[in-house]
Structure formats: structure tokens, C-alpha cells
Amino acid sequence: MRERLERLKRLAWLLDASFRLPGTKFRLGLDAVIGLVPGGGTVIMTLVSLYIVWEARRMGAPMSVLVRMLVNVALEAAIDFVPLVGDLIDAAFKANLRNVALLEDYLNGKLL
Template sequence: MFQRIERLRRLAWLLDAAIRLPGTKIRLGADSVVGLLPGGGSLLMAAVSLYFVWEAWRLRAPRNVLAQMVFNIVVEGVLDVVPVLGDIADIAFKANLRNVRLLEDHFGMPHRP
């Protein structure tokens, strides 16, 4: 179980925070970059984010945790369809990192930056 959550943590970091904008503390990841693609980038990244929910379900996370995870993805997805605001939301909201934190909290794991 802990190895699976660690793998999700690394994937969330890649999707949400792998790149630091030079001269700032702002971090973004593949989600922000792929989300810029017109047509389906945001939809594709929302589908990737659902992988976290699927893994949480396989770990037998309770329904309230799964529901919060889906809610985080929906919020980011809805904001993502608005030009410019969606790009800012990708950088600020970081649904995948939030969802990993929910799993860490539920399973009593320490948080890592």
C-alpha cells in the first residue's frame, strides 16, 4: 500500500510541480503544459487525474475520500475550460497533489513537500 501511494506521490509531483519557473517560487507540471493544448489537453489531463481515484478505490479508501478526490478533479477541470483562468488554476490548485495528500491523511502517512 505505501509503495502504491509513494508512486502516486511521484506521479502527482510530475503532473503538478516538476518545473519551477525561474526567479519565482511558482511550480507547474505536465498538467499545466498539456492543458495548454487546444481541444483536448484539459480533458486528457482530467482523465489522467482519475487514475488517482481508481488507485484510491483499489486501496479501499472510503467513499468520502473518493468523493473529495473527484470533487478536486471536477473543480480543476471546470476552471480549466476558462481561458487564462484555467492556466492559473492549474498552477494554483494542483488537484493531484491534493488527492495524494487526502490518501496520506487517510492512511496516516507523513506528508512530504
């Protein structure tokens, strides 16, 4: 189970924080870059984000945690459909890192 969580953490980091904007402390990942592709990018990245939720379900996360994770994915996807401004907000929201943190909190007994 620990290996699965570590794999999801690496995936979330790749999607949300793998690149640093030069001259800033702001980080973004493949989600923000691929999300720039009109229409299709958002759909593809939403499916990847849903994979993290699916893995959380397989790891035994309760419905309360899964619903919070799904809300994060839905918010990010909805925001990302707004051209340019949505992409900027999406880069800052980082739903995948939020969702992995929710899963980790649950697994560590902090969420019930």
C-alpha cells in the first residue's frame, strides 16, 4: 500500500509541480501544460486526475474522502475550460496534490 501511495505522490508532483517558472517560486506541472491544448487537453488531464481517485478507492478510502477528491477534480476541470484565466487558476489550484494529501491523511488516520 505504501508503494502505491508513493507512486501516486510522484504522479501528482509530475502533474502539478514538476516545473518551476524561472525567476519565481511558482511551480506547475504537466497538467497545466497539457491543459493548454484546447478542449482535449482538459479532458485528458481530467481522466488522469480521476485515475488518482480510482486508486484511492482501490486503497479503501471512504466515500467522504472520495467525494472531496471528486469535487477537487470537477472544480479543476470546470475552471480549466475557461480560456487562459482558467489555465492560470488551474496551475495554482493543484487538485492532484490536494487529492493525494487527502488520501495520505486518511491512510494516516487523520481523516475518517
